[in-house]
Amino acid sequence: MDATVDTGRDREDRRETRIQAINREIILEAALDVFSVHGFRGSTLDQIAGRARMSKPNLLYYFRRKQDIYRGVLERILADWLAPLEAMDPAGDPIEELRRYITEKLRMSAERPAASRLFANEILAGAPVVSSFLETRLKSLVNEKAKVIRDWVSAGRLAPVDPYHLIFTIWATTQHYADFDLQIRAILGSQVDRPGFREQTAQAVLTIILNGVRRRD
Incomplete structure (x- = not known):
């Protein structure tokens, strides 16, 4: 007989968790909106609490300092962004794997532009919070996926291409639509808000990048 008894208090503790x-999550989402507009220095705990619709003492129950919230936001952004790259399958078709990755990156830029802009600001500021992450986990993952791309090239499944610069190009192109949204709108105007614009954007980006890495017969 199992000696563990599921008491009412146990269930209450799980509900509290x-x-x-x-x-x-509510706090981190609110903080993303605040930090992406005002930056780390210009943001306050009062602003974040107000955006999260909770009291400042309640917010401080979950995070002791503004720095802790900022780090939590960046860690969540990085975890979300790395997932599609981690999913790149060495055994898959190279063009389809790259198509999936680019499409997912474009979707994330379109749906969460504030996350891309906040990360860009962190890098421009010298990456004071994420520098160790960039030099360890990110570097390791990119090295791993660069080897996958290099193996595809060696097997004749992709045109000769430098894997690192291919990854950098995908990052730069997909995140451009979040980081430079105002510039795009200044040039394209109302086209940006028309139905189908995201699909047209994805098709254009996929054509440019994938045609550059397709195997030449």
């Missing part, structure tokens, strides 16, 4: 997780 779920509530805490939900509240942390």
Whole structure:
């Protein structure tokens, strides 16, 4: 017989844990909106609490300092962004794997532009929070995927291309639509808000990049 008894208090503790997780997500989402507009220095705990629709003391129950919230936001952004690259399958078709990755990056830029802009600002500021992450986990992952691309090239499945610069090009192109949204709107005007613009953008970017790496017969 199992000696563990699921008491009412145990169930309450689990509910509290779920509530805490939900509240942390609410705070991080609110903080992303605030930090992406005002930057780290220009943002305040009062602004974040107001955006999260909770009291400042309640916010401080989950995060002791503004720095802790900022780090939490960046860690969540990086985890989300790395997932599509981590999913790149060495055994898959190279063009389809790259198509999936580029499409996902474009979707994330379109749906969460504030995350891209906040990360760009962190890099421009010298990466004070994420520098160690860039030099360890990110570098390791990019090295791993660069080897995958290099193996595809060696097997004749892709045209000769430098894997690192291919990855950098994908990053730069896809995140451009978030980081430079105002510039794009200044040039294209109302086209940006018309139905189908995102699909047209994806098709254009995929054609340019994938045609550059397709195997030449």
